[in-house]
Amino acid sequence: MRHIAAAPASAGAAAITDAPPERPTWQVAPLMGVRSLGDRVFDYLPPQSHPEGHNPQIGRLVRVPFGRRQVVGVVLGVGCADALSGIALRHVHTVLPRAINQEGLELARDISVHFVAPLGAALGLVAPQAHAPAGLGQGRKVGWIRPLPNAVPERPLTARQREVLRGLPTAGCAMKDACRMLKCTRGVLNALVAHGVAALEQRTEPVDRNDGVPDAATSTVRSSSLGDSGSAADKKLTLTAGQSRALDWLVDRSRKGGFDHVLLWGVTGSGKTEVYMRLLQEVVGSGRQAIVLVPEIALTAALAKHVEEGLGPGVAAVLHSGLTPAARARTLRRIEAGEASVVVGPRSAVFAPLDSIGLIVIDESHDSSFKNEEEPRYNARWVALWRARKHGALVLEGTATPRLETWVETRKTLRLGARPAGAELPEVEVIDMRRQAGSGALSPRAAAQLRDTIAAGEQAILLINRRGHSGYLFCPECGWVAICPRCDIALTMYRPSRGMVGGVLMCRHCGHRTAVPEVCMACGQAAVVRGVAGTQRVEEELHGFLPAEQIFRLDSDSAGRAGQAFSTLEAFAATSPGVLLGTQMVAKGHDFPQVTLVVVVDADAALYLPDFRAAERTFHLLRQVMGRAGRRRRPGLALVQTWNPETPCIRMALEGDERGFYRQELEERRSLGFPPATSLVRVVLAGSVDRVDAAADQAANTLRSNAGTAQVWGVTRLPRLRSVERRQLLFVAGPGDRQLPPEVRRCLLELRSGLARRAVDVIVDVDPEWFS
Numbered sequence: 001m002r003h004i005a006a007a008p009a010s011a012g013a014a015a016i017t018d019a020p021p022e023r024p025t026w027q028v029a030p031l032m033g034v035r036s037l038g039d040r041v042f043d044y045l046p047p048q049s050h051p052e053g054h055n056p057q058i059g060r061l062v063r064v065p066f067g068r069r070q071v072v073g074v075v076l077g078v079g080c081a082d083a084l085s086g087i088a089l090r091h092v093h094t095v096l097p098r099a100i101n102q103e104g105l106e107l108a109r110d111i112s113v114h115f116v117a118p119l120g121a122a123l124g125l126v127a128p129q130a131h132a133p134a135g136l137g138q139g140r141k142v143g144w145i146r147p148l149p150n151a152v153p154e155r156p157l158t159a160r161q162r163e164v165l166r167g168l169p170t171a172g173c174a175m176k177d178a179c180r181m182l183k184c185t186r187g188v189l190n191a192l193v194a195h196g197v198a199a200l201e202q203r204t205e206p207v208d209r210n211d212g213v214p215d216a217a218t219s220t221v222r223s224s225s226l227g228d229s230g231s232a233a234d235k236k237l238t239l240t241a242g243q244s245r246a247l248d249w250l251v252d253r254s255r256k257g258g259f260d261h262v263l264l265w266g267v268t269g270s271g272k273t274e275v276y277m278r279l280l281q282e283v284v285g286s287g288r289q290a291i292v293l294v295p296e297i298a299l300t301a302a303l304a305k306h307v308e309e310g311l312g313p314g315v316a317a318v319l320h321s322g323l324t325p326a327a328r329a330r331t332l333r334r335i336e337a338g339e340a341s342v343v344v345g346p347r348s349a350v351f352a353p354l355d356s357i358g359l360i361v362i363d364e365s366h367d368s369s370f371k372n373e374e375e376p377r378y379n380a381r382w383v384a385l386w387r388a389r390k391h392g393a394l395v396l397e398g399t400a401t402p403r404l405e406t407w408v409e410t411r412k413t414l415r416l417g418a419r420p421a422g423a424e425l426p427e428v429e430v431i432d433m434r435r436q437a438g439s440g441a442l443s444p445r446a447a448a449q450l451r452d453t454i455a456a457g458e459q460a461i462l463l464i465n466r467r468g469h470s471g472y473l474f475c476p477e478c479g480w481v482a483i484c485p486r487c488d489i490a491l492t493m494y495r496p497s498r499g500m501v502g503g504v505l506m507c508r509h510c511g512h513r514t515a516v517p518e519v520c521m522a523c524g525q526a527a528v529v530r531g532v533a534g535t536q537r538v539e540e541e542l543h544g545f546l547p548a549e550q551i552f553r554l555d556s557d558s559a560g561r562a563g564q565a566f567s568t569l570e571a572f573a574a575t576s577p578g579v580l581l582g583t584q585m586v587a588k589g590h591d592f593p594q595v596t597l598v599v600v601v602d603a604d605a606a607l608y609l610p611d612f613r614a615a616e617r618t619f620h621l622l623r624q625v626m627g628r629a630g631r632r633r634r635p636g637l638a639l640v641q642t643w644n645p646e647t648p649c650i651r652m653a654l655e656g657d658e659r660g661f662y663r664q665e666l667e668e669r670r671s672l673g674f675p676p677a678t679s680l681v682r683v684v685l686a687g688s689v690d691r692v693d694a695a696a697d698q699a700a701n702t703l704r705s706n707a708g709t710a711q712v713w714g715v716t717r718l719p720r721l722r723s724v725e726r727r728q729l730l731f732v733a734g735p736g737d738r739q740l741p742p743e744v745r746r747c748l749l750e751l752r753s754g755l756a757r758r759a760v761d762v763i764v765d766v767d768p769e770w771f772s
Contacts, residue, residue, distance in 0.1 A: 023045075023080065023081035024046060024078050024079070024080065024081070025043040025044060025045060025046075025078065025079040025080065025081050025084070025089065026043070026044050026045075026046055026056050026062070026075050026077075026078060026079075026092055027041040027042070027043055027075070027076050027077040027078060027079050028041060028042055028043075028044055028062060028064055028073040028074065028075055028076070028092070029041045029042075029073055029074050029076055029119050029120050029123055030042070030064070030066055030071045030072075030073040030120050031071065031072045031073060031074065031120050031121075031123055031124045031127065032066075032071060032118070032120045032121070033118055033120065033121035033124070033374075033375045033376070034118060034120070035118055035375060035752055035756070035761065035762065035763070036752055036753050036756035037118050037119070037120060038118060038119070038749045038752065038753060039109075039112055039113075039118070039119040039749075040119070041076050041077070041119075042064075042066075042073075043079050043081070043084060043089060044062075044064055044089060044090060044091060044092045045081065045089045045090065045091045045092070046091070046092060047091055047092045047093070047094070047095060048091060055078075056075045056078065056095075057075065057099055058075060058076060058077065058105070059074060059075065059076075059099045059100040059101060059102070059104070059105050060074070060075045060095060060096070060098075060099045061073070061074060061075075061096040061098045061099060061100070061127060062074075062075055062092045062093075062094065062095050062096060063092070063093045063094040063096060064090075064092050064093055065090050065093060070093055072096070073120070074100060074105075074123050074127065076105070098127070098129060100123065100126055100127050101353075103387075103390060104123075104126035104127070104353075105123075105126075106390075107126055107351075107383070107386060107387070107390075108122040108123040108125065108126050109122070110386060111125065111376060111378050111383070112376070113745065114382070114739065114740070114766065115376055115377055115378050115379075115764075115766045116681075116740065116745055116748050116749070116764040116766060117375060117376030117377065117378070117764075118375065118376065121375050121376040122376050122378075125348075125351050125376065125378070126351055128328070128332060128351065128353075129328075129329060129332055141202050141203070141204060142174045142175065142176065142202070142203055142204075143174065143175040143200055143201075143202065144172050144173070144174055144175070144200070144201050144202070144203040145168065145172055145173065145174075145175055145178055145189055145192075145193070145198055145199070145200050146168065146169075146170070146171065146172025146173075146198065146199055147165055147168045147170065147172070147192075147197065147198050148196070148197055148198060148199055149170075151196055151197045152196075152197075153195040153196060153197050154194075154195050154196050155195055157192075157195060157197070160184070160188060161188060161191055161192060161195075163182075164178075164182050164184050164188050164189070164192065165192055165197055165198065167181070167182045168182075168198065172199075174203075175189060175200075237274065238420075239271070239274065239420070240270075240271065240416075240418060240420045242266075242270070242415065242416045242417060242418060243270075243271050243274060243275055243416060243420070245414075246264060246275055246414040246415075246416060247275050247278055247279065249414060250262065250275070250279050250394070250396065250414070251278075251279065251282050253394060254279065254282060254283060254286075254358065254359065254394050255282075255286075257392055258392050259388050259389045259392055259393065259394075259395075260394050260395070260411065260412070261385065261388070261394075261395045261397075261410055261411050261412075262394065262395070262396050262397070262410065262411065262412045262413075262414060263365075263397050263398075263399075263402060263406055263407075263410040263412070263413045263414070264396055264397065264398040264399075264414050264416065265399065265400070265402055265413055265414065265415050265416070266398070266400060266415065266416025266417070267400055267416065267417060267418070267419065267425065267627065268400045268425075268623070268624065268626075268627020268628070269419045269425075269591065269627055270400075270416035270417070270418060270419055270420070271416065271419070271420050272363070272398045272416065273303075273306065273363075273591075274420075275398075275416075276292065276361050276363070276396070276398065277306060277307070277310045278310075279359065279361075279396070280292075280307060280310070280311065280342060280359065280361075281310060281311060283358040283359045284311055284315065284341045284342065286358065287356070288341075288356050288357065288358030288359070288393075289341050289342070289343075289354040289355075289356050289357050289358060290341065290342045290343070290357065290358060290359040290360065290361065291342075291343050291344075291349060291350060291352055291354065291357065291359075291360045291361070291384070292307070292342060292343070292344045292345075292349075292360075292361045292363065293345065293346065293347060293349060293350060293360070293361065293362045293363065293370065293380055293384065294344065294345070294346060294363050294364065295346065295363070295364045295367035295369045295370065295588055296346065296369065296565070296585060296588050297320045297321070297322050297345075297346055297565065297566075298554075298559070298565035298566050298569060298585065299363075299588065300318050300320055300344050300345050300346070301318065301566050302566070302569075303344050303363075304316040304317075304318045304342075304344040307342050307344065311341070311342065314339060314340065315340060315341050315342055316340060316342045316343075316344055317331050317334055317335050317339075317340035317342070317343050317344070317352075318331065318343075318344050318345055319331055319332075319335075319343055319344075319345040319348065319349040319352055320345045320346050320348065320349065321346075321348060332353065335352055335353055335354065336353050346369065346380075347369065347370050347371075347372060347380035348380075350380045350383045350384050350387065351383070356391070357387060357388065357391040357393045358391070358393050358394065359393055359394050359396065360384045360387065360388055360393060360394070360395045360396070361396045361398065362380070362381060362384060362395070362396070362397045362398070363398050363399075364398070364399055364588055365381065365397035365398060365399045365402070365403070365406060366399045366401050366402055366403045366406070366620050367588065368617075368769045368770075371767070371768075371769045373769070373770070375763075377764075377765050377766065377768075379767060381397075382767075397410065400623060400624060400627060401619065401620040401623045401624060401658075402662075403616075404616055404662060404665055404666060404669065404675075404676060405675060405676040407662050408666065408676045409676065424630060424635065424636075425627070425630070425636075425656070426598065426626060426627070426629040426630040426635070426636030426637055426638045427635070427636070427637050427638070428626060428637075428638045428640065428654050429637065429638070429639050429640070430640050430642065430645050430654060431443050431445055431446060431639055431640065431641045431642070432642070432643075432645050433641050433642060433643045434643060440533075440537075440541045441464070441533035441537055441538045441541060441601055441602075442538065442541055442599070442601065442641075443641055445639065446599045446601075446639050446641060447541075447545070449597060449599075449637065449639060450462075450542075450579070450597065450599065451545060453577070453596060453597040454546060454550070454577040454579070455577075456577070456596075457576055457577050458576065458577055458594055458595070458596045458597070458634070459572070459575075459576055459577060459578050459579070459580070459592055459594040459595045459596070459597075460578075460579045460580070460595065460596070460597040460598070460599065461579075461580045461581075461586050461590075461592075461595055461597070461598045461599070461625065461628050461629070462538060462542075462579060462580070462581040462582075462586075462598075462599045462601060463582070463583070463584070463586055463587060463598070463599070463600050463601060463621075463625045464533065464534065464535055464538055464581070464582075464583065464601035464602055464605070465583050465584050465602070465605045465606065465621065466532065466533070466534040466535065466583070466602070466605055467492065467508070467534050467535055467536075467555050467556065467557050467583060468492040468493060468494050468506070468534040468535070468536055468557070469492075469493045469494055469495055469503060469530070469533075469534050469536040469537045469540075470492070470493040470530035470531050470532065470533060470534060470537060471490070471492060471493075471531045471532040471533075471534060472490035472491065472492070472493075472531040472532070473491070473493055473505065473516065473517075473528045473529065473530060473531065474528065474529055474531060475520035475522060475523060475525075475526055475528055475529070476526055476529050477520065477523055477525050477526040478520060478522050478523040478525070478526075480520050480521060480522035480523065482505055482517075482521070482528070484507035484509070484510065484512050485512065486507070486510045486512055486720075486721075486722055486723045487507055487509050487510055487512075487719065487720055487721045487722065487723075488719035488720045488721075489507060489508075489509055489719055489721075490531075491505035491506060491507055491512070491514070492505070492506055492507075492508060492534070493505055493506075493516060493530060493534075494506055494536065494557075495536050503515075503516040504516065509721050509722065510721065510722045516528070532602070532605075533601070533602070535553055535555050535557075535558075535581060535582060535583060536553075538581055538601060539551060539553050539581055542579060542581065546579060549575070550575060550577060550578045550579060551578075551579050551581065552568050552571060552572040552575070552578060552579065552580050552581065553568075553581050553582060554568050554569070554580060554581070554582035554583075554585050554586055555582050555583040555585060556583070556585070558582075559585070565585065569590070572592070573592060576594050580592075580595075584621060586625065586628075587621055587624040587625035587628065588624070590628060591628075592628070593634075594634075595628055595629055595630075595636070596629055596630055596634050596635065596636050596637065597629055597636070597637050597638075597639070598625055598626055598628050598629040598636070598637070598638045598639070599638075599639045599641070600622060600625060600626070600638070600639070600640045600641060600642075601641055602641060602642075603618070603622060603640050603641060603642040603650055604618075604642055604643050604644050604647075604650075606618045606621065607644070607647065607649075609772070610771055610772060611770065611771055611772075612669070612672065612674045612771075613769075615647075615648070615649035615665060616649070616665055618649050618650065618653070619649045619650075619652065619653045619661055622640065622650065622653035622654070623653050623656075623658075625638075626638035626640070626653075640654060648661070648664065649661065649665075652664075673711075673732060675735075675767070676735060677735055678732050678733060678734060678735060679732075679733045679734070679735060679738060679767070680730055680731070680732060680767065680768060681730070681731040681733075681740065681764065681765070681766050681767075681768075682728065682729075682730060682731075682763075682764075682765040682766075682768040682771065683699060683703070683728070683729040683730070683731065683748070683762065683763070683764055683765075684718065684726055684727070684728050684729075684762075684763040684765070685699060685726065685727045685728075685729075685755070685760055685761070685762055685763075686724045686725070686726045686760070686761045686763065687724065687725060687755075687758075687759055687760035687761060688724075688725065688759065689725045691758055691759065691760055692725045692726070692727055692760060693715075693727065695727075695755050695758065695760040696714075696715040696727035696729065697715065698751075698755075699729060699751050699755075699762070700712055700714060700715055700729055702747055702751060703729065703731060703744070703747060703748075706741075706743050706744055706747045707731065707744065708741065709733075709734070710731060710732060710733040710734070710741075710744075711731075711732040712729060712730070712731055712732070713729065713730040713732060714727070714728055714729035714730055715727050715728070715729060716728045716729075718772065719772065728771070731744065740766070748762070748764055752764070
């Protein structure tokens with residue numbers, strides 16, 4: 001008889017009945033992101049001699065054999081072994097002490113259905129501690145030594161040993177603390193134990209800290225330096241008329257209870273964060289809980305500090321992928337125990353195990369980072385709305401530049417049109433690079449203004465949305481461009497690394513690296529020329545007239561590890577004069593009072609991407625970064641370098657014509673058939689060149705036969721990545737079809753499972769953000 005890992009359950013998770021089967025099986029979904037598994041569950045025999053053999057807890061985490069390894073899974077139902085005759089079933093190996101509650105199970109199933117995601121991957125989102133050891137985060141094991149009263153030593157003690165014994169606390173202490181207090185070595189303490197006058201045991205050292213929330217005594221970033229203007233701790237702060245109207249409406253709506261979805265649309269620096277803080281006070285004061293989502297990990301620490309300044313220490317908890325496993329375990333225990341009422345973090349924080357949610361804030365809600373680009377490809381906005389409906393909570397999206405979809409679909413919009421405390425929006429000046437460009441990335445006008453700003457003791461922010469030193473290398477004679485041998489993508493030049501002279505070329509997709517050639521690799525006749533500038537090249541230009549200690553670079557290369565971005569922002573906040581240079585990370589939610597100058601080095605960077613949202617992204621980025629200047633009473637200036645000043649999205653961003661841009665963009669989307677006029681599902685097929693074309697044609701024909709009134713666009717060739725060929729289809733439905741028809745979802749699951757046997761991967765992306 002063939003011995004397999006488990007038998008696939010025939011009909012999903014069966015319900016538990018009053019009359020359990022004679023030989024029950026547990027139906028388990030492995031917590032794996034394998035797309036071809038779909039929503040299948042597998043039958044296992046209960047653990048031997050387990051009291052829950054007939055009635056396992058639905059949602060219980062278990063460890064099961066799967067192939068040649070053991071994996072963690074979730075019990076979703078029971079079946080009957082008698083219906084699986086001829087199959088050798090294996091036993092559940094271990095029942096773990098954790099379980100997913102009913103809300104988590106329902107949410108995971110709906111994510112799996114809506115986003116056509118593997119059920120195991122969706123369950124992994126709501127089981128954040130599934131793979132963590134049981135005692136993780138509870139504290140370190142330490143040696144605990146205590147004196148034994150009235151004990152007679154087996155041998156006479158030395159004078160030093162008697163002195164240490166007298167100094168030991170009656171209740172005992174950790175060995176390391178005893179060594180520090182009594183200025184002795186561990187050898188002396190071990191001798192006391194050996195002589196029978198002290199006892200040594202293992203104890204767990206308690207952990208008393210709030211992971212991810214900076215200490216007010218050590219953090220150099222002021223409470224308002226990473227949020228919108230104002231601090232909830234400042235009781236003397238007077239709200240503007242717009243803030244008061246918005247807050248009154250939100251408080252009244254929150255007290256009425258029930259689900260609602262509101263957009264807080266305020267210009268940069270208008271005090272949206274102050275509205276959040278006071279609304280959080282209302283929600284937490286009423287005994288309910290809240291989640292605050294931000295687009296970047298770098299923004300979490302200071303925003304959590306905001307919350308604790310206004311609501312009290314220990315109220316906030318920070319959740320994000322940069323926490324160590326132990327810190328994450330401690331934070332989740334605090335949340336589950338009800339010690340933290342407000343959870344702050346990027347998109348994954350939306351799954352925080354809160355049981356009485358009254359408010360979910362999505363700050364900078366226009367940002368694309370709220371969509372997960374890996375399996376499962378969920379959108380945190382969708383999850384926030386799902387949980388808010390479940391809890392009867394309020395969802396508040398805050399931004400200075402709403403997404404077009406949000407602008408169209410949100411039930412209620414509250415406007416904040418002015419900055420508080422007399423601050424004015426910055427003056428905007430266009431630098432036409434066709435006439436004013438210099439020899440470097442910075443125009444003479446921008447460089448001169450930057451020098452004046454530094455001389456005045458003020459700060460500046462420079463935005464260039466491109467990493468590395470140069471975007472590409474090319475030959476001016478034959479047109480050769482350095483391309484990755486594994487990807488159809490131009491290599492990016494970086495500064496010289498160890499062992500290389502003249503720099504290194506790197507692929508940002510597969511990591512391929514090679515030295516920069518001295519001459520063209522194709523014709524060998526000319527020296528290669530560096531293409532468009534990146535953050536490293538602009539940093540080199542700044543070093544020409546600024547000391548290194550006044551320059552701070554912030555991009556995904558310089559902020560690789562968790563906490564590094566916040567450290568960079570802390571250092572910049574404490575340095576005046578200073579310059580913060582970076583990619584779009586510098587445009588997100590920062591509030592530095594000393595910043596009076598913003599320079600957009602290349603406003604056209606995103607315009608030429610194959611993306612129907614290119615104009616909208618450019619408009620958002622320009623409006624966001626220009627708003628970082630002049631956020632107090634000091635006047636601000638924004639210099640925008642562009643080769644296309646007449647482009648509508650750039651012109652409207654500089655003029656502040658927000659409604660005009662949204663109306664024009666909506667008309668173009670409707671005429672072209674893009675969201676919000678339609679709903680999109682992106683289907684990417686990846687495999688070898690001899691298989692992917694036939695698979696893509698099969699997928700297109702199958703989808704068209706099941707599409708009904710919807711359309712299927714494609715097949716389109718995508719750039720090769722990591723030596724894998726890719727083809728793309730777009731499933732285009734009407735604006736009201738927010739849920740995939742069941743027959744289309746079934747079709748996609750069957751295609752994914754069937755093509756996996758032919759080594760073709762099928763990636764389904766519902767409501768995609770990117771198309772490359």
